[in-house]
Amino acid sequence: MAVQTNGSSDSFIRIPEIKFTKLFINGEFVDSISGKTFETIDPRTGEVIARVAEGDNEDIDLAVKAARHAFDHGPWPRLSGSERRRIMMKFADLIDENTEELAALDTLDAGKLLGWGKTMDIPLSAELLRYYAGAADKIHGETLKMSRELQGYTLREPVGVVGHITPWNFPSNVFFMKVSPALAAGCTMVVKPAEQTPLSALYNAYLAKQAGIPDGVINVVTGFGPTAGAAICSHMDIDQVSFTGSTEVGRLVMQAAATSNLKAVSLELGGKSPLIIFDDADVETAADLALLGVLYNKGEVCAAGSRVFVQEGIYDEIVKKLAEKAKTWTVGDPFDPTIRQGPQVSKAQFEKILAYIEHGKIEGATLLTGGKSCCEKGYYIEPTVFTNVTDNMVIAREEIFGPVMSLMKFKTVDEVIKRANDTKYGLAAGIVTNNLNVANTVSRSIRAGIIWINCYFGLDKDCPFGGYKMSGFGRDLGMEALDKYLHVKAVVTPLYNSPWI
The missing domain is CATH 3.40.309.10 (Aldehyde Dehydrogenase; Chain A, domain 2)
Incomplete structure (x- = not known):
């Protein structure tokens, strides 16, 4: 096993400037209501990188209100699929243009290899956006052949406000594994990144606004699982939670969702493969x-x-x-x-x-x-x-x-x-x-x-990913991931002069 120490070989290091450390709510970077912050740590040294706003229940509530208003009254769910696709494609282009900085943030925050980030993690994140952007204008229902004198068809509609809780091991990839299909479906969302790795999520929120994604559609609240994460899971105005993390925390997510508004949950949990x-x-x-x-x-x-x-x-x-x-x-x-x-x-x-x-x-x-x-x-x-x-x-x-x-x-x-x-x-x-x-x-x-x-x-991106047993349920990636952000609505009318009762 060869070891590279942290001594005299610093000539290769390109430390990124930390530009965004506040919460991103309704299209703006804001302090937490409490004014509290927490330290994000460089695992290479154990030293502090920056202090980041610590969101709590009140901040989640503010973010959910922004997402709810954007869903109920804003343009995003009402845009044509082709228009959502155009904006998502621009977002992907901005990810490509900022690959170096995004990869460096994940290296600094999570200890990930910069080379892998530049050639895989960040380019794949942009490709996830493009993949689901291509699906945005292909969300169709079905015409039903009814057994009675009825005309029937289905509509596929966005589920509403989604809470995404993402892990620290793949900060950028999992962010876009969740955000991309939800955007394509027409959902709005609140994202709670892992407290260990908040920096790239905040940068992505900034790029989303530059791409033209309307205010309130993507909100990022940094903070801790027992407070901000728990507030997402129990919030009565969030329609679905998508969580990636440990099996132990997955249980808590399900319990909170069940005891609040019985929101839908998808869980990608641990493994011992x-x-x-x-x-x-x-x-x-x-x-x-x-x-x-x-x-x-x-x-x-x-x-x-x-x-x-x-x-x-x-x-x-x-x-x-x-x-x-x-x-x-x-x-x-x-x-x-x-x-x-x-x-x-x-x-x-x-x-x-x-x-x-x-x-x-x-x-x-x-x-x-x-x-x-x-x-x-x-x-x-x-x-x-x-x-x-x-x-x-x-x-x-x-x-x-x-x-x-x-x-x-x-x-x-x-x-x-x-x-x-x-x-x-x-x-x-x-x-x-x-x-x-x-x-x-x-x-x-x-x-x-x-x-x-x-x-x-x-x-x-074409291959669904998720688990059996205590590794969770629901699928990320592939078209199966899009399905979980869509409701199926059936519409039925009687045929002309038909006895329908």
Whole structure:
């Protein structure tokens, strides 16, 4: 494992100017009503980046009123689909024009690799806007063939005001995964970004206004989950909540929605996804996929392949190859283009991951590589691989959300299917094999929302993403994401002179 320290290599760092730290409500940046602020922290150093307005119940109420007025009386839901498309396309162009700054904000705020942000996260965010912009003028109902003397058709109408609560691991991507289809549908919204990573959401709100999205359509309230987030979930004038985050918080979102106005909820929650490597797999390729599956974005991915099952025939080879490759995985400042893994997002997450690593040692798993913090300062953790892990160990059952792999051996197809499904989660799974029958059998048997065969993180704007079991329900991405922001209304009239009663 190669380490880049935070010392003499600062020539590559391009720290962005922090332009927006206030709440964005009804098209304006405003202080919180209380005047309170909170610190957003640079995970590379543990130092303060900026102080950001701390929204609370009153601020959420103000934002919801703006969104409700924009929905009930404003132009956005009443524009033609082609006009919404035109404005969304301009918004996407502005994202492209500001790629460097947006990527740098996510690097500074979340510890994400700047290179990945510039080539993937921010360009993909713009593409999400364009994808759903293309759907905005293709939202159609159906003509119904009724069994009685009636004429019937359906309309698809925007659900109303949506509350989006977004996570800290992909601040820009998830912002647009939620905002883009809601905009295309004609909804208005209040966005509560994670308190760890508020900066890019506020910048995106600014760009939305520059693109011509009317005031009140997109409101961004920064703050904390137990206050601002809870206020969104319980607000009587929000029609739907879309949440991405932990399973524990997802429960609270559902409870608040149920005890308020019974608003619709979609949840994309945690995971403990299996990557299953069969004997016929190429060892080099399989090892690369296994490392990518758990180290990409420093393991802060809900669909991370953190449980790696390897068939006994190549288990020892895989162990050897993983040990070799993990040592070459460079950890250090995410602004450095040579680095492959930056810091964990926060001190709390850093300490949580290290505690799980200690659990693994105490329970008897063998530490193959890594297992410690690294770098002079900041929240950096070595790529960590455990072998001799059993299914009942904490590191094999609980979501760690960090660069920690649990490696396990199996014998048969039936055995690994049973073990892979022995989890409360069901978000994703990976299969590495050249046997089509095995791939088909296992992919149909694993209870998860997406299965990747001979790849991992094969995500695309066309492909729906979401979970089974305690990984949540509802889908982001694809046309399925658009559906959750639309109501279906049936309209029925009797045919001329027909007895309709």
